[in-house]
Amino acid sequence: MAHKKGNRKTNVLFNQVLLSFILFLLAFQYPWIAVTVVSIVMAAFVLYIYLWSITDRLKNKRVLQSSxxxxxxxxxxxxxxxxxxxxxxxxxxxxxxxxxxxxxxxxxxxxxxxxxxxxxxxxxxxxxxxxxxxxxxxxxxxxxxxxxxxxxxxxxxxxxxxxxxxxxxxxxxxxxxxxxxxxxxxxxxxxxxxxxxxxx
Incomplete structure (x- = not known):
């Protein structure tokens, strides 16, 4: 069982390294792909912060309505x-x-x-x-x-x-x-x- 778990971790690590290498090659060959990916990540991050702030304000509003x-x-x-x-x-x-x-x-x-x-x-x-x-x-x-x-x-x-x-x-x-x-x-x-x- 421990051997199988070790193989899974190795496979996951290998897949991550392989994916990173492929993305690096794509970014090197096609810079616009890298720009697009970075833009998407930044937009997702900004959206996450915005949604988090709205959720936080709603929670605080509910707290303030306590009787x-x-x-x-x-x-x-x-x-x-x-x-x-x-x-x-x-x-x-x-x-x-x-x-x-x-x-x-x-x-x-x-x-x-x-x-x-x-x-x-x-x-x-x-x-x-x-x-x-x-x-x-x-x-x-x-x-x-x-x-x-x-x-x-x-x-x-x-x-x-x-x-x-x-x-x-x-x-x-x-x-x-x-x-x-x-x-x-x-x-x-x-x-x-x-x-x-x-x-x-």
Whole structure:
């Protein structure tokens, strides 16, 4: 059996070499064939990139249409992906940090010279003080200007108190919905000004 597999690999390699040699001879004898082949390959590549970009945009559009009920049922990773698409849609440059060893930030946002460390918390309960502490550390590690905690839920009183003292901005369920609304506004319509919890 191993001998037969070895013969198959040898035959495939031989066929590839033979085909390459024939194509080389054709290109040498008939340059227009080479030009045609290269043109076809380039056109196919451009078409592939175009179709990929359309597919990617359609996927992101579907993600942006997620309801709060769907968000409440997302995994932590799916919620991070949702936020990356959401923030990118409303004008931020978005970078996802590694799944492990993220130093307290799940996303890094850039906009108007602001660099923001974001921790995403898709919780079925209120978010506690630990998230504020972690994202505050991430702000220092990534040399960010701001630190946010974004959740589909609300925050405990201790988390709110520490956020005020440390300058961490909290985006709770209500404010997340405002971001979601902004992403769905027509480009010619006026945009909302988002007021974060501890700026009120």
């Amino acid at each position: 709060m009920r769907e968000i409440d049922n997302m995994s932590g990773g799916d919620f991070e992906h949702y936020l990356s698409v959401l923030f990118e849609d409303i004008g931020y440059e978005v970078e996802l940090t590694p799944a492990s060893g993220d130093y307290g930030a799940d996303l890094l946002l850039k906009k108007d010279h602001n660099y923001i460390a974001v921790q995403a918390k898709r919780y079925s309960k209120t978010v506690g003080i630990a998230s504020v502490q972690q994202v505050f550390s991430a702000k220092t590690y990534y040399s960010a200007n701001e630190a946010w905690v974004v959740t589909n839920n609300t925050f405990t009183k201790n988390a709110c108190d520490l956020a005020k003292k440390s300058g961490v901005k909290l985006v709770d369920r209500e404010h997340l919905i405002r971001f979601m609304t902004e992403s769905k506004i027509d480009t010619f319509a006026p945009t909302y000004t988002i007021t974060l919890w501890n700026e009120e």
